[in-house]
Amino acid sequence: MTTLIIAPGPLVGTTAVPADKSITHRSLLFAAIAEGESRVRNYLDGGDCRATLGVVRRLGVQVDESSAGEWRIHGRGLHGLQEPEEALDCVNSGTTARLLAGLMAGQPFHSVIVGSEQLRKRPMRRVVEPLRMMGADIAGRDGGRLLPLSFRGGAISGIDYEMPVASAQVKSCLLLAGMFAAGLTVVREPGPARDHTERMLAAMGAPVRRLGSALSIEQPRQPLTPLDITVPGDFSSAAFLLAAAAVVPDSDLHLTEVGVNPTRRGLLDALIEMGAEVSMDNWGEAVGEPTGDLHVRPGHLQAITLGGADIVTLIDELPVFAVLATQAHGTTVVKDAAELRVKETDRIATTVEELRKLGARIEATPDGFVVEGPTKLVGARVHSHGDHRLTMALAVAGMMAEGVTAIEEAECVSDSFPGFERVLARLGANLS
Numbered sequence: 001m002t003t004l005i006i007a008p009g010p011l012v013g014t015t016a017v018p019a020d021k022s023i024t025h026r027s028l029l030f031a032a033i034a035e036g037e038s039r040v041r042n043y044l045d046g047g048d049c050r051a052t053l054g055v056v057r058r059l060g061v062q063v064d065e066s067s068a069g070e071w072r073i074h075g076r077g078l079h080g081l082q083e084p085e086e087a088l089d090c091v092n093s094g095t096t097a098r099l100l101a102g103l104m105a106g107q108p109f110h111s112v113i114v115g116s117e118q119l120r121k122r123p124m125r126r127v128v129e130p131l132r133m134m135g136a137d138i139a140g141r142d143g144g145r146l147l148p149l150s151f152r153g154g155a156i157s158g159i160d161y162e163m164p165v166a167s168a169q170v171k172s173c174l175l176l177a178g179m180f181a182a183g184l185t186v187v188r189e190p191g192p193a194r195d196h197t198e199r200m201l202a203a204m205g206a207p208v209r210r211l212g213s214a215l216s217i218e219q220p221r222q223p224l225t226p227l228d229i230t231v232p233g234d235f236s237s238a239a240f241l242l243a244a245a246a247v248v249p250d251s252d253l254h255l256t257e258v259g260v261n262p263t264r265r266g267l268l269d270a271l272i273e274m275g276a277e278v279s280m281d282n283w284g285e286a287v288g289e290p291t292g293d294l295h296v297r298p299g300h301l302q303a304i305t306l307g308g309a310d311i312v313t314l315i316d317e318l319p320v321f322a323v324l325a326t327q328a329h330g331t332t333v334v335k336d337a338a339e340l341r342v343k344e345t346d347r348i349a350t351t352v353e354e355l356r357k358l359g360a361r362i363e364a365t366p367d368g369f370v371v372e373g374p375t376k377l378v379g380a381r382v383h384s385h386g387d388h389r390l391t392m393a394l395a396v397a398g399m400m401a402e403g404v405t406a407i408e409e410a411e412c413v414s415d416s417f418p419g420f421e422r423v424l425a426r427l428g429a430n431l432s
Helices: 021-032 047-058 094-105 125-133 168-178 196-203 235-247 266-274 308-313 315-325 338-342 347-357 388-400 410-415 420-426
Strands: 004-007 012-015 035-041 062-065 070-076 111-114 138-141 146-151 160-162 185-188 209-211 214-217 228-230 252-259 277-286 289-297 330-334 361-365 368-373 381-383 405-408
Touching: 004 388, 012 420, 021 035, 021 047, 021 070, 021 094, 021 168, 021 196, 021 235, 047 062, 047 094, 047 410, 094 111, 094 125, 094 146, 094 168, 125 138, 125 168, 168 185, 168 196, 168 214, 235 252, 235 266, 235 277, 235 289, 235 315, 235 388, 252 277, 266 277, 266 308, 266 315, 308 315, 315 330, 315 338, 315 347, 315 368, 315 388, 338 347, 347 361, 347 368, 347 381, 347 388, 388 405, 388 410, 388 420, 410 420
Parallel strands: 012 252, 035 228, 160 185, 381 405
Antiparallel strands: 004 405, 035 070, 062 070, 111 146, 138 146, 185 214, 209 214, 252 289, 277 289, 330 368, 361 368
């Protein structure tokens, strides 16, 4: 068990952040069904992405790792995956499990998706139900609501599916299945969700098309083109450093080559609305993904209300947004975020529980929380609950709290931000 000890102190300097986890997952899974060798540089070498790497290797895909930090993925084509001899272990990664379900639904062989105790508690019904509508033969615990899931293989057909809630993982699952289905698959979104899947598949030549809020896909007539990508910095990792720089006095932070996809940068937009000093420059692109450099300094933050379509653009950053809200003037309200209750932990309950230990005036609601600010936080012993994003949010709180904050079981941060403590130390954070 690792305890992260942190005391007040600014973040000053320039740094990159770990590679985008969502894009790393997809580069592995999509390159596996491309024709030929894909090259992926600057991938995220974290626990969740290692789970995806293990899965594609069990499906017969050769992945070579170089000392220079490059994967060479020898794709087997759309119909070349091999029946695995072992269960496909997604460990703690919900993204791996849900996207993999779409890929396995259209295969002609049997496969089983398993995961850790933590992952076995997370709901899978949202992907299982539409896959069964496509004809997939799926068995699982609690009627297929929970892992393990068994896919018996066989033919599937396209459907026209309207998602009840916006979800990038459900959308991605169905688009992957649609490439193996007879006929056209249409996925209708009730609101915006992360669009990494359709951007990357389109770049690889897949017949994915958008018309308004609907996406369609069918079986490709040509092999998918291999990837050649340098993965941009993960905005979800950058968010914790941005939040700290926005509230910790005397901070002055530059982050380089960060992915700023509009469907992901909700926390940045919230910071700007709240009054933080934020600027962006050095725009670029990686496989259809916009990138840029970010510069943040503290500002006089004002409370805002978040809900509706905005929530999906910062769902993973809401624990650290709660920390920001403790320093904003007025009443901050987050609503329409019930999805937080089925993440790695019930992030509404755990965020409220741990921030209260530091003195935050925060109340949970069924679909979010309400925060009164500004509040002087005081260091305390808090717990990560095994949740990497909660751990980093608590570290941000510790950088502004009076006294010392000790975060127990902080090793889980490596799931998405390997080297988090080293980056903080390099930028001047007060660690011990």
